[in-house]
Amino acid sequence: MSGSTFGTLFRVTNFGESHGPAIGCVIDGCPPGMDLSEADIQLELDRRRPGTSRFVTQRNEPDAVEILSGVYEGKTTGTPIGLLIRNTDQRSKDYGDILKQFRPGHADYSYWHKFGIRDPRGGGRSSARLTAPTVAAGAVAKKWLQARFGTEIRGFMSQLGSIDIPFESMDYIGQNPFFAPVENTVALEQYMDALRKQHDSCGAVIRVIASGVPVGLGEPLYDKLDADIAYAMMGLNAVKGVEIGAGFASARQLGTEHGDSITPDGFLTNNAGGILGGISTGQDIDVKLAIKPTSSILSPRQSIDIDGNPVEVVTKGRHDPCVGIRAAPIAEALLALVLIDHALLHRAQNGDAVR
């Protein structure tokens, strides 16, 4: 309700601020009897972790997760799984000078007016650091989906700033710091290096694909699978657009083009992105998200302070020059959380049978 719980049957309740003592989440509703260890979760956290290349923030957080509950002798018990990640690298002095200013493109202005108080340390609650517990919960969801349906979820970069990135192979995603599905990322590296020199940042497009999704996930009217995916993705920091399947291109398609033909061997195309009438069809779920350029840049920006006076803001500190770079594992986690929630809901109404 107040914005910190994701899902209904597989519920993730997130807490923490960027520079407070700890961040974490409580997962309620994980089915019992699944093997689960801290290593399972750490694996995904490490994919999202800062400080791993020169293209992301140099903040150095180990992001070590501790399971506080819900697992007994290596198996989930069906009771809430508490996950804790201590914050260790808190250079709050970096942020001291902009305590009373609103950084353009940041949540400073809206938080201040909403709450009348805000934790300015590292962006407080609005920091992208709070995606770590989401990734941790997503790791649990992914594991269950994989075990039950063989579902695989892969996120990758399909555009970096003005560079379109062709899809070569899923195999390359883990082999470069951009989560790019291409073998050669020199152009991306050069683009990023130039950007940093000019004290600027850029946006990106991330694509996430889930294969092995059973037919029938999603509810008819409001809680459609695509609606919940859009909610999840648009809620990710810096996202300004979400597409399913053909997305905005579908507005220019004709009906004879768009509707995916069906044959005894399956669908011939996937303009639908794996969802018809809000319900999964068994095809790949295909989602794209547009990410705006990082708002924290060294170039001076025009703004006001909390008293309304004009100020010039320069955001120092350690920031990602493109927040999209680390977004792929987060988008995977969010898609996993949506899918497991609908899978459990589907099972509530329809039982174990999967058509």
Added chain:
Amino acid sequence: MSGSTFGTLFRVTNFGESHGPAIGCVIDGCPPGMDLSEADIQLELDRRRPGTSRFVTQRNEPDAVEILSGVYEGKTTGTPIGLLIRNTDQRSKDYGDILKQFRPGHADYSYWHKFGIRDPRGGGRSSARLTAPTVAAGAVAKKWLQARFGTEIRGFMSQLGSIDIPFESMDYIGQNPFFAPVENTVALEQYMDALRKQHDSCGAVIRVIASGVPVGLGEPLYDKLDADIAYAMMGLNAVKGVEIGAGFASARQLGTEHGDSITPDGFLTNNAGGILGGISTGQDIDVKLAIKPTSSILSPRQSIDIDGNPVEVVTKGRHDPCVGIRAAPIAEALLALVLIDHALLHRAQNGDAVR
């Protein structure tokens, strides 16, 4: 949970099928003491109503709404408002021949596999007709937002198939059957007439703008205002993409371009679309949705029947050649529902004061 309730504090629970006895909704959580009559609601229903021009379905439904509860002597009482719309024009014979076939681009395939049973009459629950109760509830929400904050919500068409529609003036929207903000719609009419002759359909882009939105609506982490807007819009039939503010264009912007500068007189630009960190800034909320071409077309399509045999499907009956045409008032209603829900939530946590 099962997909038929929208919102948390201003909850709309929708029921009905396209060709069943009736459709309607229950609005729970409407503040007491507001003037409300059936005429207030009918006004919005009439904007969405079929049969009003040659560019939309010729199904002729008066869509007359009856208030069953929650209003006493012309004022809301704070108890649930039951709204009923009888279905009157039910030519179910139009659909008889495709009972056992899956129409490409339609929900037939996914419903059948999800539920093992489906009401085929006019698309049953998956029909766009079910947006009527949403529009009715949106009318109530709009009225409250207007009275309390002076909020105005306007939806219009910004693209029809391959035609980009420039923004001329809000005043034109109500003067043509396309909800287009332009004076001259001859090109749009010709495009649609040609499309019908070739037994095809087209997509569209709808833009919705809310002005007069107070600062502070939206919750920090998951229930961000933009996340809930994306959920609402992507859940609308045929929508395949949602953008807030600069949307997908923001992926190509630099940080120095995208972040909206702030001055003592307000923001200089609105790439954010009125939302920062998931919370409204007081700027216009600016949303775009991409709508796929109507799946029901007279051109033959390749598909299978429920036994897996290949069939050729031609969808007869009375259909909108572009479902985007009637989507503007629905998108307005959805945005109103999101805003009122967050306005009430904000009031719960922060009281009456609006900063």
Added chain:
Amino acid sequence: MSGSTFGTLFRVTNFGESHGPAIGCVIDGCPPGMDLSEADIQLELDRRRPGTSRFVTQRNEPDAVEILSGVYEGKTTGTPIGLLIRNTDQRSKDYGDILKQFRPGHADYSYWHKFGIRDPRGGGRSSARLTAPTVAAGAVAKKWLQARFGTEIRGFMSQLGSIDIPFESMDYIGQNPFFAPVENTVALEQYMDALRKQHDSCGAVIRVIASGVPVGLGEPLYDKLDADIAYAMMGLNAVKGVEIGAGFASARQLGTEHGDSITPDGFLTNNAGGILGGISTGQDIDVKLAIKPTSSILSPRQSIDIDGNPVEVVTKGRHDPCVGIRAAPIAEALLALVLIDHALLHRAQNGDAVR
């Protein structure tokens, strides 16, 4: 949220006022493929219906239910089931003289102060008439529980005013107007006749027993099965107390008495009332509810009007001299609604297997 929705997976959203155009509910989440007709529901509504004996209100409402949606060719489709009951016998003149007075024991005072407005016709939203949609929804829940688990739910009167009613047999419950499990109800009739002559009313205790409940329903910490049962029962009009199993008597028991011994053939006693640690054990669920005497009586009572002036209130109109008499079928419905919700939740987490 605003009080009109019951349940999470099997959600019942209730609307209506005692003397408005109609009352009803929307059931969202009913599993697909179950046989369901209006007759199934009418059967239960008729058990609760007023005007059936001289011991209940003489208001004569047929309470005929219409299914508006969610059922196709006699089977549930998995989409929301809209149920409508038109109000027909609305003698609102009976209530005209107490429009501006607060009847002792009634909701007049609290509604007025909460909402600043109230529908006074027949108690408006606070009328026990609003239990009819609950009973209708309960009929659907009962049918599903019966089909899936063989669950039987029986409610009966175990105390009428100061008369304790022994349990003789379930078979007698349907054979007298008191829902009493005894053959001879002459004493009850005489008690009620005397009460009416003295212009007074009395309370009652209702007991509800569910047999054939599977093991494992209920959640560990807050959403315990007994917690949800207590919520359901205490929410029923006029209920002031709820007991599970040994109830208040357990406070006087010793540990050696209370804990039900277990043998290879089952439990030896049922002090637990079929629930341990908030989770069903497979024993009978055994619930008691205390119902206060009807507040609407012909004897004059001391009160104030809405301006704070002292007044003497006499409640005319047609009222139940003991609201407990018609409470048995309602309590059954409420128990069914709690059980089906937990059964679906259990299935979401644990699948079809029932241990």
Added chain:
Amino acid sequence: MSGSTFGTLFRVTNFGESHGPAIGCVIDGCPPGMDLSEADIQLELDRRRPGTSRFVTQRNEPDAVEILSGVYEGKTTGTPIGLLIRNTDQRSKDYGDILKQFRPGHADYSYWHKFGIRDPRGGGRSSARLTAPTVAAGAVAKKWLQARFGTEIRGFMSQLGSIDIPFESMDYIGQNPFFAPVENTVALEQYMDALRKQHDSCGAVIRVIASGVPVGLGEPLYDKLDADIAYAMMGLNAVKGVEIGAGFASARQLGTEHGDSITPDGFLTNNAGGILGGISTGQDIDVKLAIKPTSSILSPRQSIDIDGNPVEVVTKGRHDPCVGIRAAPIAEALLALVLIDHALLHRAQNGDAVR
């Protein structure tokens, strides 16, 4: 949903097992700007803490709480408050011998059948230890209610086993280990000492009274204030009955007795327990809960093991001979949680004004 979240607007999500690494909760929805320190919370935790007298379990846990988030410079920020309590005194060897047996009166049997797996260490999730996070959250709720409305919530023992405890004064409650409102507790001490010698346990009745509650809290139909109180209290470990106001005694009252007369100076009696039609009247909220005798006793009990074989169970370890003794502060916390949730909901719908 899965049982670990309490409330809707002031949401408490609880995690942990008795003998796992830690227990705690996340409070989402606490209004911003309230003074809050760990000391505020510790105060209430210490009232519930074990090991404080010879009449409660000798388990010695400091139950030191750490605030992980949601508080900045001593004030709540409106973001989730994470609370952590490390488990320190974990003698799990005490429980080793009953790993595969079902203790009568315990949750062992139902958990095992529900989940197919259970954490047996100290009762795992079913331990009364999990009320500590509830008490911690309640401390926050109490503080807000006190600041905003002057609400005071006091819980005390009104019956210990077969001994009725008269009400002398609230002042005595904090002066004896029984939370008894009497000066002289010698009889209670002797009763408990005798009980321990005979290896037995006893039940209790706890009464909780909230004064200074504003008029208008509670929702009309299902989410009545008394319904939610019943849910809260019946969900507390070992509770088997809940009464509001006159409770079960109201079944024997006549209408002329029960309905509380109203005068210009207020209500003359409080049979209603402060709630009419599910909505608070401004009178004291008056609740009683019946607590069953502790199931963990040294006397041998008849049971079965997980293979269905008969066994004799003796529960060693350190247990409360009457779990009711420490229930008073927990019941206060639960009542505070219900009240704050309804206060926020009321404010959402009706704004700041309190009538």
